[in-house]
Amino acid sequence: MSTPLVFNIQKFSTHDGDGIRTTIFFKGCPLRCEWCHNPESQNYGKEMILHRHKCTACGGCVKACPVCANTIVDGKLVFDRDKCIACGECLDWCIPQAREIAGKEYTVKELVTAIKKDLTFYERSGGGVTLSGGEVMAASDLDYVVNLCKAIKREGISVFIDTSGYCTYERLQKVMPYADCFLYDIKEINPELHKKYIGVDNKTILENLVKLSNDGATIYLRLPVIPGRNGSDEDMRSIIAFLEENKVRLKQINLLPYHDIGRGKYAGLDRPYDEEGTMTVPPKDEMERLKAMFEEHGFHNIKIGG
Numbered sequence: 001m002s003t004p005l006v007f008n009i010q011k012f013s014t015h016d017g018d019g020i021r022t023t024i025f026f027k028g029c030p031l032r033c034e035w036c037h038n039p040e041s042q043n044y045g046k047e048m049i050l051h052r053h054k055c056t057a058c059g060g061c062v063k064a065c066p067v068c069a070n071t072i073v074d075g076k077l078v079f080d081r082d083k084c085i086a087c088g089e090c091l092d093w094c095i096p097q098a099r100e101i102a103g104k105e106y107t108v109k110e111l112v113t114a115i116k117k118d119l120t121f122y123e124r125s126g127g128g129v130t131l132s133g134g135e136v137m138a139a140s141d142l143d144y145v146v147n148l149c150k151a152i153k154r155e156g157i158s159v160f161i162d163t164s165g166y167c168t169y170e171r172l173q174k175v176m177p178y179a180d181c182f183l184y185d186i187k188e189i190n191p192e193l194h195k196k197y198i199g200v201d202n203k204t205i206l207e208n209l210v211k212l213s214n215d216g217a218t219i220y221l222r223l224p225v226i227p228g229r230n231g232s233d234e235d236m237r238s239i240i241a242f243l244e245e246n247k248v249r250l251k252q253i254n255l256l257p258y259h260d261i262g263r264g265k266y267a268g269l270d271r272p273y274d275e276e277g278t279m280t281v282p283p284k285d286e287m288e289r290l291k292a293m294f295e296e297h298g299f300h301n302i303k304i305g306g
Ligand code: SF4
Pocket: 048, 061, 064, 065, 066, 067, 068, 069, 070, 083, 084, 085, 086, 087, 088, 089, 090, 091
């Protein structure tokens, strides 16, 4: 079992739960949301992000690379991603910092030390730490995640778990004693559309949500809204019906409007992203209208955004 890799430690985050938080993003996810804004979160291993616009074709990485993944052809860098073993040897040779490796191992102690630096901010704002991804609940070494949660709680710091719920319920049960809240996504309620846009069935996700609620977990439900993909009135009505039928208890609902700030990261990973531009940012009044749909059904504490 390998230690889950971290690809970002976001300090002073105000979008991943209550107050000011440190969000730790782990690599690796079994889902493939078409609109994922952290594509470097999807694979479990380390990988090179190449910021081509910064590259001056100096050839430093050509000399540094032990597996000859870089060549200069006609004055331009050609990078062979299939050869790259993400060893990082080329990073120091790249003066314009066109290269970065996504994914780093940390011990629990190292993470807790980093987290504790902002203790005063958590205390003053009612914040804490959010473990996110990727899918932290699908980490191969779940004991690491549990130990991290325990260590953070020992410091008196709140722990939120940001999850798609796509894992066994036993995994959720293991972190539940240390999780103050689950930020839980329903990305799409229709099973066929879920398979189409996210790559997997949503049966487990919906079942786990009901189980968490029945077991008394605090849940903030998060509903990403991507016009042309999900968030239709029919979708929202089905989500409301599901929540009502299953008596799912929610402390908060967050309607998350689509944004495309991850687009540039896809280029850095040599992956395509919505090349036809069919995903658009929903207008503010549309988000307000969706919010009202939930309010009409008696749901409260509904926020637009994270
Ligand atoms: S990370 Fe290592 S293998 Fe990949 S391009 Fe750089 S030196 Fe080569």
